[in-house]
Amino acid sequence: MKTLKQLSLILLTSIVFTACSNDDDAPEPVNEEEVITTMTVTLTPNAGGTDIVLQTQDLDGNGPDAPVVTVSGDLVAGTSYSGAIVLLNETESPAEDITVEVEEEDVNHQFFYTIGTGLNASITYTNFDANGNELGTEFTLITGAAGTGNLTFTLRHEPTKPNTGLSDAGGETDIEATFSLTIQ
Numbered sequence: 001m002k003t004l005k006q007l008s009l010i011l012l013t014s015i016v017f018t019a020c021s022n023d024d025d026a027p028e029p030v031n032e033e034e035v036i037t038t039m040t041v042t043l044t045p046n047a048g049g050t051d052i053v054l055q056t057q058d059l060d061g062n063g064p065d066a067p068v069v070t071v072s073g074d075l076v077a078g079t080s081y082s083g084a085i086v087l088l089n090e091t092e093s094p095a096e097d098i099t100v101e102v103e104e105e106d107v108n109h110q111f112f113y114t115i116g117t118g119l120n121a122s123i124t125y126t127n128f129d130a131n132g133n134e135l136g137t138e139f140t141l142i143t144g145a146a147g148t149g150n151l152t153f154t155l156r157h158e159p160t161k162p163n164t165g166l167s168d169a170g171g172e173t174d175i176e177a178t179f180s181l182t183i184q
Contacts, residue, residue, distance in 0.1 A: 012149045015152060036175045038088040039155060044082040056177035059090060066082060074182040075143045083139040111136030112154045112166040119149025119181055133161040143183045152178040
């Protein structure tokens with residue numbers, strides 16, 4: 001009988017301690033990744049002329065439909081262009097301007113530009129994060145001689161900054177788009 005009382009007391013004590021455990025810890029906040037359905041790059045010639053608009057739009061996200069990629073015209077050789085990138089989430093109505101969020105969280109983002117073979121051009125960052133590191137939602141593109149090639153824009157979330165480029169930046173890709181361009 002004494003053993004039964006001791007076992008009951010041990011069992012009751014373990015239940016009380018288990019019931020009083022602190023399971024109500026606040027969960028860590030989740031910083032959800034941006035939903036980006038559309039990237040529009042506008043290239044404005046600094047000497048005047050017609051803007052060139054590059055756009056990728058993927059309204060079904062990871063769905064079965066491929067993104068719709070458009071380029072409004074050809075670049076002019078020997079020309080300097082001011083570039084600006086706008087990111088939208090068009091799954092919402094009205095569309096949410098994700099560029100605002102990327103620029104507010106500038107230390108956690110960076111655009112990278114990859115110029116493919118055959119495209120004689122160079123790109124320079126013209127906007128920077130709060131720490132003076134490259135952000136890249138604004139840039140200058142200077143064209144050289146005539147040619148055709150690809151230009152890829154990659155937005156990385158939480159890259160290592162500073163870095164020497166996409167190869168050592170790390171982080172996760174929020175959006176990446178490749179445009180086939182012609183310089184005339």
